[in-house]
Amino acid sequence: MRRIPLIPYLLILPGLVFLAAFTHFPALLAFWQSLHSTPRGRRPATWTGADNYAAMLADPVLMKVLWNSAIYAAATIPASIVLAFVMALWVNGRMPGRAFVRLAYFTPTILPMVAAANIWLFFYTPGFGLLDQVLSGLFGLPSTNWLGSDRSALWAVIVVAVWKEAGFFMIFYLAGFQAVPPALAEAARIEGCGRWTYVRRVLIPLVAPTTLFIAVNALINAFRVVDHIFIMTLGGPNNATNLLLFHIWETGFKYWDTAQASTLTILLLVILAAVAAVQFRLLERRTYYR
Amino acid sequence: MVKIDNVCKHWPRSTTAAVNGLSLTVEKGTLVTLLGPSGCGKSTTLRLIAGLDLPTSGRIEIDGRDVTSVAPEARGVSMVFQNYALFPHLSVRDNILFGLQVRRTPKAEQALRLAEAADLLGLADLLDRRPAALSGGQQQRVALGRAVVARKPILLMDEPLSNLDALLRQEMRHELRALQRKLGLTVLFVTHDQAEAMSMADRIVLMKDGRIVQEDAPADLYARPRHAFAARFIGAPAMNLMPLEPGPDGPVVAGTDFAPGAPDGATQFGVRPEALRPAAQGLPVIVESQDYLGAETLALCRAGTTRIALRLPSASAPLPGTRLALGWAPEDAHFFRADDRRIEPAGATSMARAAPRTLIPNMEH
Structure with a gap:
């Protein structure tokens, strides 16, 4: 009879316990609750089957929220990655005050999102906020309510997210650049390869694993971080900045409809699982050079 | 160009x-x-x-x-x-x-x-x-x-x-x-x-x-290494370099009374391990150890205050403890100044001439 080795299981036990207690069990619980009605004081939860899902899909606010989330992700992910790459490229070179510029770029990352949102709240304030002061003071443009207008609110929130994330991703790119042997740049130079061609033909392909890692993080953050929504807009105006996770919070804890919130949570899990599956497929196909 | x-x-x-x-x-x-x-x-x-x-x-x-x-x-x-x-x-x-x-x-x-x-x-x-x-x-x-x-x-x-x-x-x-x-x-x-x-x-x-x-x-x-550094760097093993000190009849290899016929101003005497051969008379050395390389063997010897190497066919390599006198052809002797620059030998020297290259075949028997 084969003996099952005990030690390895004991070693992964602590991690497994926490993962099960705080990730797997709540997910299953959410699924269970999504199939029931919300319990009220005198009326316990009853089995409702797919009713919650039908209600969710019929909700026009959800469509708006999903559309917002899609725009939010599609804008913040590439913008923060490109910005991070360009900043890293710049502070990777030899220049005076390099350490200071790196630190300056990294500062938004150190700030809590709540603090950052408050700073930007001031920037966006109509009339005397920094943005309006500059625009009307220098160019004589009329005052704009950046966060109060349907058309600009989502973009104003996106800018904050990009500003917050780019510095963090820059650090990963800096590390990625360190791993590229300097002799490659020298070999390219001797071959008459210009700086831009070097970036395009050598550097970008070589830091592709870093880019993928950053993209995964950016995508997770696009769905996960909604702190600034709480500070700046509370999803408004007219749901213009309502993102999926904020919508779940609103449904669950503002309207106290926990069954509907559980249903939305399952939707979020399905979306994230689908995205993760695509990313793992990409990761597997990615060539490892060394 | x-x-x-x-x-x-x-x-x-x-x-x-x-x-x-x-x-x-x-x-x-x-x-x-x-x-x-x-x-x-x-x-x-x-x-x-x-x-x-x-x-x-x-x-x-x-x-x-x-x-x-x-x-x-x-x-x-x-x-x-x-x-x-x-x-x-x-x-x-x-x-x-x-x-x-x-x-x-x-x-x-x-x-x-x-x-x-x-x-x-x-x-x-x-x-x-x-x-x-x-x-x-x-x-x-x-x-x-x-x-x-x-x-x-x-x-x-x-x-x-x-x-x-x-x-x-x-x-x-x-x-x-x-x-x-x-x-x-x-x-x-x-x-x-x-x-x-x-x-x-x-x-x-x-x-x-x-x-x-x-x-x-x-x-x-x-x-013809023009510098003691060149002498040490080229050749494997490196050229033997021995410091010279004043003796009764001109400079002698430090720690011996052997005069290699150094010209004026020479402070170092060099000879390659492969140029050294046992001779009837010459630089007195004691074999200390051997490095077997296959066809050849390096005999590591003490010459006065310096250790030098001697490269011989393995068949004729002397055992540790053997006392030998070493000779070499005149063109194989190199002399360097205190600043490591080469000096050409002043002329014919006694010991170097007494140990011509023809010694080599004799030693192999």
Whole structure:
């Protein structure tokens, strides 16, 4: 009879316990609750089957929220990655005050999102906020309510997210650049390869694993971080900045409809699982050079 | 032709010069090695010629044109790096063609040169592989291929063989030399391995502390080192160098009463291990230990205050504890001043003449 080795299981036990207690069990619980009605004081939860899902899909606010989330992700992910790459490229070179510029770029990352949102709240304030002061003071443009207008609110929130994330991703790119042997740049130079061609033909392909890692993080953050929504807009105006996770919070804890919130949570899990599956497929196909 | 005139290179925050007043001319179509211990400035010199670094002062000419501050790609040089610097994400084909693609050479021309280089270096079957799927020797060939397709007249190589195993290194030495002759390339080759330099080079530039110690053909460097450093660096094992001290009839080898016939001003006496032979009379030594090398054996002996090596056919190697007198041919005696410069012997000397080379066959019986 084969003996099952005990030690390895004991070693992964602590991690497994926490993962099960705080990730797997709540997910299953959410699924269970999504199939029931919300319990009220005198009326316990009853089995409702797919009713919650039908209600969710019929909700026009959800469509708006999903559309917002899609725009939010599609804008913040590439913008923060490109910005991070360009900043890293710049502070990777030899220049005076390099350490200071790196630190300056990294500062938004150190700030809590709540603090950052408050700073930007001031920037966006109509009339005397920094943005309006500059625009009307220098160019004589009329005052704009950046966060109060349907058309600009989502973009104003996106800018904050990009500003917050780019510095963090820059650090990963800096590390990625360190791993590229300097002799490659020298070999390219001797071959008459210009700086831009070097970036395009050598550097970008070589830091592709870093880019993928950053993209995964950016995508997770696009769905996960909604702190600034709480500070700046509370999803408004007219749901213009309502993102999926904020919508779940609103449904669950503002309207106290926990069954509907559980249903939305399952939707979020399905979306994230689908995205993760695509990313793992990409990761597997990615060539490892060394 | 590459001409370097009084070139200096100071690195910021460094008190000593990496290259200190170096002047050198490399003739067209020759293979010249820059040889020296690590930190002697040989790689820096190569990088200055390539244009990867700029000299602090001095002038660099390539084919009569002043290129001191010209960009690397406009100098007409190609370079092979120590770790080959192949692009890991590109196939062998794209690695070789990288420069031509960047310079937008016509596709037909690219194909022609690729075929030629692949044929020359035996890479035809490997063109679709990535560098990670190649052996060290194959990677080395790809790096060479990339340099060859550029058709630049001057090839710079920075320790290109140091990452290969001994057998492959031997083979690549011959291949490189053959390639250089076939294509008529001017090659500057950096190495710290004197055997590599000796076997490949038309001329060797021996460097130390950012300066040239001696520049000569390999045979001359071996036969007439102009500096004690050159004597120690060339040859394996190194030349025996023995300090001299004043004696009744001129300088004697320290710790003995043997006078090697040193000229005035000599403070060191040198003789190569392979030039020493047991003789009827000569330098008295005691054999201390042996290093068996196969056909030959190194006998490590004490001569006065110094340990010296003696290289003999294994069959006639003396056992430890044996007392011997050693002789050598007059042209094998080298003398150096206190400042390490060579002095020519003052004339015929007694012991050296008493031990002619004809001793060798006698000793083997």
